[in-house]
Amino acid sequence: MPLDCPKSFRLDLVARSHGWYDLAPFEYDREERRLTMVILAGERSKKVTVEETPQGIEVSATGGVTRNVLATVRRVLDLGSDLSSFHAACRSREGFDWIARSGAGRMLRAPTLFEDAVKVLFTTNCSWGLTRSMVENLIESFGRGGAFPTPEHVASLSEATLRKEIRVGYRAPYLAKFASAVASNRLDLARWEDRDRPDEEIEKEIRSQPGFGPYAVQTLGRLLGRHAGLGLDSWSRKKVAELRFKGRRVKDQRIERFYQPFGEFAGLAFWLDVTRDWHADSEKLWS
DNA sequence: GCGTCCAGGTCTACC
DNA sequence: GGTAGACCTGGACGC
Numbered sequence: 173m174p175l176d177c178p179k180s181f182r183l184d185l186v187a188r189s190h191g192w193y194d195l196a197p198f199e200y201d202r203e204e205r206r207l208t209m210v211i212l213a214g215e216r217s218k219k220v221t222v223e224e225t226p227q228g229i230e231v232s233a234t235g236g237v238t239r240n241v242l243a244t245v246r247r248v249l250d251l252g253s254d255l256s257s258f259h260a261a262c263r264s265r266e267g268f269d270w271i272a273r274s275g276a277g278r279m280l281r282a283p284t285l286f287e288d289a290v291k292v293l294f295t296t297n298c299s300w301g302l303t304r305s306m307v308e309n310l311i312e313s314f315g316r317g318g319a320f321p322t323p324e325h326v327a328s329l330s331e332a333t334l335r336k337e338i339r340v341g342y343r344a345p346y347l348a349k350f351a352s353a354v355a356s357n358r359l360d361l362a363r364w365e366d367r368d369r370p371d372e373e374i375e376k377e378i379r380s381q382p383g384f385g386p387y388a389v390q391t392l393g394r395l396l397g398r399h400a401g402l403g404l405d406s407w408s409r410k411k412v413a414e415l416r417f418k419g420r421r422v423k424d425q426r427i428e429r430f431y432q433p434f435g436e437f438a439g440l441a442f443w444l445d446v447t448r449d450w451h452a453d454s455e456k457l458w459s
Numbered sequence: 460g461c462g463t464c465c466a467g468g469t470c471t472a473c474c
Numbered sequence: 475g476g477t478a479g480a481c482c483t484g485g486a487c488g489c
Contacts, residue, residue: 191467295468297466299484300466341483342469344482383470385468385469406465
């Protein structure tokens, strides 16, 4: 089924906007421009495929493409974001015009915000390999065709199981508390997606979850379309130092000042700047 | 084989 | 408000 999306939409730019495509239950075939994911539809799992074809973006799914599948795909591909003012700002700034020309700026999101939040927690203070391992172990424990577990399932696992079997280490109490709060409706994640609420309020609520520090808050903010914060981590600090500060490590405030001209989109400008080389072989498509 | 370091940080205690 | 140290894990590295 064809997917209604902007003319300038490029699947590869969204799929590889950050590392999620490399984490289960996503799979991405760059050669074929094909993104697959496993989602939950009631009690069952469905494999959903998104492909870029000469005719446009096509969606297919085991059991058929339902309204729910289409809504999930739109969420995953961040099709609800309006980037026009950000692209206008990029056009007038040297070194950032490629963003406007390519249409970059949509971030790959998980089918649910719960999955996004747990994955962000799993990226803290560890190698990417360990992040992958934690995600895979959690999915395996769920055992539903490879779908990411529900908050209820995660909440049902003891801290000892999370620590010893899912191998999340010291993150076990953080994950248990978060899943329990969501499963019991004490924490309504839909409120974090409410565009009418101010950034400060959302950040405060995310920050109040144990285990979610400045990096996690701003990284999750990026997936929520709130781009004022940079979400600096060890990898991006090193990258931006090479790119913008002649290899010198500088204070976070210095990096923040550099991207400040982008205002509410500073974090997005920063992220696209440090990941531009990921798309270098595609630049001829939009130059 | 073994010890150390550190990776897409966060929390707590202490000053 | 700033800083030091602890915290799980597992791969890389040096010896």
